[in-house]
Amino acid sequence: MLAASTVPLTVAYDVAMLDLDGVVYVGRDAVPGAADHVRRVRASGMRTAFITNNAARTPASVAEHLTELGVLAATGDVVTSAQAASHLLAERHGTGSAIVCLGGDGLHAALREAGLVPVGVDDDAVAVATGYGPDVLWRDIMRVAVRVRDGLPWLASNADGTIPTPFGLAPGHGVLIDTLSRFTGVTPVVAGKPQRPLIDETVRRAGGRRPLMVGDRLDTDIAGARNAGIDSLLVLTGVTRLPELVAARPEERPSYLSSDLGGLVVPHPAPGRADDGWSSGGWRGVVRDGALVIDGDGAADDWWRVAAVAGWDHRDVTGTVADITGLGIPAVAGSGR
Numbered sequence: 001m002l003a004a005s006t007v008p009l010t011v012a013y014d015v016a017m018l019d020l021d022g023v024v025y026v027g028r029d030a031v032p033g034a035a036d037h038v039r040r041v042r043a044s045g046m047r048t049a050f051i052t053n054n055a056a057r058t059p060a061s062v063a064e065h066l067t068e069l070g071v072l073a074a075t076g077d078v079v080t081s082a083q084a085a086s087h088l089l090a091e092r093h094g095t096g097s098a099i100v101c102l103g104g105d106g107l108h109a110a111l112r113e114a115g116l117v118p119v120g121v122d123d124d125a126v127a128v129a130t131g132y133g134p135d136v137l138w139r140d141i142m143r144v145a146v147r148v149r150d151g152l153p154w155l156a157s158n159a160d161g162t163i164p165t166p167f168g169l170a171p172g173h174g175v176l177i178d179t180l181s182r183f184t185g186v187t188p189v190v191a192g193k194p195q196r197p198l199i200d201e202t203v204r205r206a207g208g209r210r211p212l213m214v215g216d217r218l219d220t221d222i223a224g225a226r227n228a229g230i231d232s233l234l235v236l237t238g239v240t241r242l243p244e245l246v247a248a249r250p251e252e253r254p255s256y257l258s259s260d261l262g263g264l265v266v267p268h269p270a271p272g273r274a275d276d277g278w279s280s281g282g283w284r285g286v287v288r289d290g291a292l293v294i295d296g297d298g299a300a301d302d303w304w305r306v307a308a309v310a311g312w313d314h315r316d317v318t319g320t321v322a323d324i325t326g327l328g329i330p331a332v333a334g335s336g337r
Contacts, residue, residue: 022238158192
């Protein structure tokens with residue numbers, strides 16, 4: 001169930017680890033209001049770090065993009081799955097080790113930053129690192145597949161099945177992992193969310209004693225926070241809609257929920273029991289005959305909190321997902337819905 005905070009999250013936590021796509025921007029465009037929210041968070045004294053599973057772009061290019069959108073960011077504010085993967089490889093094999101690099105510029109740069117030597121698919125190496133890269137060639141994929149099958153250790157930056165593009169969702173690095181795994185019979189070590197190395201890397205770089213993960217995806221951002229043992233805030237400006245929210249498994253449920261990044265600068269009430277349902281801020285939600293019903297009046301964020309908790313409670317008790325057909329869903333600021 002959701003947690004409560006009687007003080008703004010900027011007071012309860014000292015570092016906000018912000019996922020990017022769906023939280024700060026969507027594609028090349030800023031989420032409406034995101035730049036102002038980040039400025040308010042920083043003005044409160046809370047530190048910010050930007051964390052992404054995208055291994056193709058360098059931290060410098062991500063920081064430049066953020067700054068263009070009005071979110072001032074330095075290279076050191078950005079942590080990528082490529083950096084987390086490279087840190088793991090350096091720990092396991094030592095600096096100066098040669099690593100076959102199958103991926104984009106971000107993975108190459110991260111390996112060099114960690115003191116490793118990225119090499120080609122035919123060169124001597126102690127391991128292979130893979131990540132999304134739009135220009136990766138099939139002949140290189142084939143060569144890496146054979147080398148992994150023959151025993152070369154394999155570490156993947158992330159396992160995202162999709163990646164946002166200007167022409168819609170497209171296959172992500174997870175699709176390549178599936179292909180290589182079927183051929184080789186090998187499951188790679190994965191650095192990106194929901195596995196914890198990327199979050200651990202961000203905590204290591206950003207510091208702080210009370211980090212808070214902020215994301216829009218239940219299966220990566222929120223599950224990753226749970227795997228790392230830290231609290232999380234789900235924002236509704238990205239991919240999570242009501243069907244995914246009410247169906248969330250326990251390991252995918254956030255500590256807090258809000259429409260957008262403005263949720264960082266306010267307290268968070270938690271829905272409480274109300275007879276056979278749940279209530280918060282003037283809303284009451286209950287599942288009757290398998291269908292979620294919400295009535296009352298109040299702020300949109302409280303509606304979403306009631307919907308989430310009522311849905312989770314029903315799933316935990318019955319093992320089934322509540323029917324949400326016919327619910328009138330409040331608009332979410334900054335999401336276009």
